[in-house]
Amino acid sequence: MVVTSRILGTAALYDGLYAQDFPLYGAARRGAPVMAFVRIDDKPILLRGYIAKPDILMLLDESIIEVKDVFSDLSDDCTIIINTTRNTGDFKDEHPEIKDLRVFCFDGTGIALEYLKKSIPNVVIIGFLIGITHLITIDAFKKAVRDELGKYPPDLIDKNIEGALKAHELVTGAGVTTR
Amino acid sequence: MIAGNGAAAWGARLARAEIIPNFPITPQTAIIEEIASWIASGEMDADFLPMESEHSVISALAAASSAGTRVFSATSSQGLMLMTEMMFVTSGLRLPVILVNVSRGLSAPITLWSDHNDVLVQRDSGWLQIFCSNNQEVLDSVVMGYKIAENSEVLLPMMINLDGFTLSVTREPVEIPSQNEIDDFLPAYNPTHTILDPKEPMSMGGAVFDEYMYFRSQQRMAMCNSKDVITDICAEWGKMTGRGWGHELVELYCLEDSERALLICGSESAILKYTVDKLRAKGEKVGMLRLRAMRPFPCEDIIDALSDVEEIGVIDQDVSPGSGGIIATEVKACLGRSVTSFIAGLGGRRIDAEKYEKIFGRLGRDVEEWIF
Numbered sequence: 077m078v079v080t081s082r083i084l085g086t087a088a089l090y091d092g093l094y095a096q097d098f099p100l101y102g103a104a105r106r107g108a109p110v111m112a113f114v115r116i117d118d119k120p121i122l123l124r125g126y127i128a129k130p131d132i133l134m135l136l137d138e139s140i141i142e143v144k145d146v147f148s149d150l151s152d153d154c155t156i157i158i159n160t161t162r163n164t165g166d167f168k169d170e171h172p173e174i175k176d177l178r179v180f181c182f183d184g185t186g187i188a189l190e191y192l193k194k195s196i197p198n199v200v201i202i203g204f205l206i207g208i209t210h211l212i213t214i215d216a217f218k219k220a221v222r223d224e225l226g227k228y229p230p231d232l233i234d235k236n237i238e239g240a241l242k243a244h245e246l247v248t249g250a251g252v253t254t255r
Numbered sequence: 256m257i258a259g260n261g262a263a264a265w266g267a268r269l270a271r272a273e274i275i276p277n278f279p280i281t282p283q284t285a286i287i288e289e290i291a292s293w294i295a296s297g298e299m300d301a302d303f304l305p306m307e308s309e310h311s312v313i314s315a316l317a318a319a320s321s322a323g324t325r326v327f328s329a330t331s332s333q334g335l336m337l338m339t340e341m342m343f344v345t346s347g348l349r350l351p352v353i354l355v356n357v358s359r360g361l362s363a364p365i366t367l368w369s370d371h372n373d374v375l376v377q378r379d380s381g382w383l384q385i386f387c388s389n390n391q392e393v394l395d396s397v398v399m400g401y402k403i404a405e406n407s408e409v410l411l412p413m414m415i416n417l418d419g420f421t422l423s424v425t426r427e428p429v430e431i432p433s434q435n436e437i438d439d440f441l442p443a444y445n446p447t448h449t450i451l452d453p454k455e456p457m458s459m460g461g462a463v464f465d466e467y468m469y470f471r472s473q474q475r476m477a478m479c480n481s482k483d484v485i486t487d488i489c490a491e492w493g494k495m496t497g498r499g500w501g502h503e504l505v506e507l508y509c510l511e512d513s514e515r516a517l518l519i520c521g522s523e524s525a526i527l528k529y530t531v532d533k534l535r536a537k538g539e540k541v542g543m544l545r546l547r548a549m550r551p552f553p554c555e556d557i558i559d560a561l562s563d564v565e566e567i568g569v570i571d572q573d574v575s576p577g578s579g580g581i582i583a584t585e586v587k588a589c590l591g592r593s594v595t596s597f598i599a600g601l602g603g604r605r606i607d608a609e610k611y612e613k614i615f616g617r618l619g620r621d622v623e624e625w626i627f
Contacts, residue, residue: 121525125605
């Protein structure tokens with residue numbers, strides 16, 4: 077999650093935008109609930125601290141819903157991206173509080189398993205996000221992944237990018253409305 | 256994209272700090288870790304001294320500075336408290352030590368979040384105290400800090416504060432000046448006033464009687480001198496980098512025609528600026544003064560900036576129980592008039608733009624109000 081936010085922040089900077097990213101967690105151990113935040117703007121960013129009403133909410137692990145009330149008090153124009161094997165219709169049926177919001181379910185873990193052989197969809201999900209929002213460019217994204225994953229083997233970095241591009245293709249190929 | 260902790264480490268690296276005594280404490284540890292990795296990779300030429308406590312860290316800082324080296328370390332909260340005894344020794348010996356504090360509320364109960372009580376406990380220790388509002392300012396202030404502290408008119412240690420979490424782990428764009436540029440700006444430390452040299456032995460900090468008061472008055476004079484030195488060095492830095500820091504001791508925001516103003520220090524000022532912009536767009540004449548320097552206390556600048564403002568409020572992310580907001584108390588004494596004192600953001604409790612808007616609506620009363 078932290079890496080995901082850092083890639084987004086760095087990519088926005090490469091795109092000539094202003095950015096701010098930061099994590100928020102209690103126990104510093106793998107598997108503990110983690111939140112990370114990114115602000116992107118075309119002018120210097122004055123706001124600080126956690127984002128109470130995000131424009132985009134991404135859930136990397138849907139089990140977070142069981143331990144934290146992530147869907148309450150969202151703004152009406154919030155876009156939600158959820159890594160899940162369920163489809164959007166079923167998901168909205170189970171969570172009526174988000175039935176009027178733009179919700180996109182996608183199987184990021186499936187793609188990660190295919191490309192990385194590991195259930196780590198943290199970079200893959202960004203491809204899906206770009207497909208839906210065009211928040212950052214693909215070129216900036218690729219550069220940012222190489223920066224932020226720099227300490228990992230080049231092969232693993234390439235596979236993460238390939239997985240993300242596959243996720244991106246899922247959106248663009250399906251003709252989902254983009255902005 | 257660099258976090259506040261990284262920016263502090265870069266400041267020490269660019270200033271070519273040579274001795275880094277250290278002890279880990281959240282949320283500061285990433286500063287020391289970054290420096291450790293640079294020393295290990297050969298990117299930074301310095302001695303990394305892991306100590307057994309913060310008391311030892313500040314003792315080593317003072318000792319190494321006495322031997323004529325440029326020193327750096329960072330701490331936080333309880334760690335800063337443990338340094339207290341030696342803080343006074345360091346300023347009394349007139350050693351230009353640079354110490355970064357990542358502000359964090361004091362125990363008990365335990366919090367890891369930002370709060371200014373840790374810094375303000377050291378308010379009277381004879382150290383220069385600078386509060387930063389963003390990560391660029393952290394890097395810039397550390398480099399400038401050495402030039403200010405080592406100035407022969409000053410020769411005092413400096414504490415540079417950055418807020419835990421809101422700056423320490425938050426990444427934002429930071430420009431890193433080139434090493435050549437910094438080498439021109441900041442020559443090597445060349446102490447002439449006090450140096451431990453076996454060839455020319457010198458006694459430092461010995462027992463005195465009546466002379467004690469003379470030494471303290473010298474410290475006071477150095478603090479007074481530092482105001483002009485800070486202003487001059489900030490101007491020089493601004494010329495070199497294109498980044499001045501407002502009015503150097505204070506930053507003024509939309510104060511020219513303000514009817515109401517809030518005084519604040521630290522990174523929360525950014526959200527306050529956002530609120531000022533929002534209220535100004537609605538036609539409200541509001542403004543902000545950010546205290547960059549807590550010591551020396553920029554009383555003249557505050558009077559100049561706020562004397563025509565009708566209603567003034569002070570935000571304290573600290574409290575002296577039984578007295579009130581520490582900064583509000585100082586501002587009242589400086590202005591000689593009443594201000595509305597707001598205690599807010601203790602232990603990192605969130606103050607969002609809506610809360611600042613509410614605060615602007617509650618000025619004009621000589622009271623202390625807690626904003627939960």
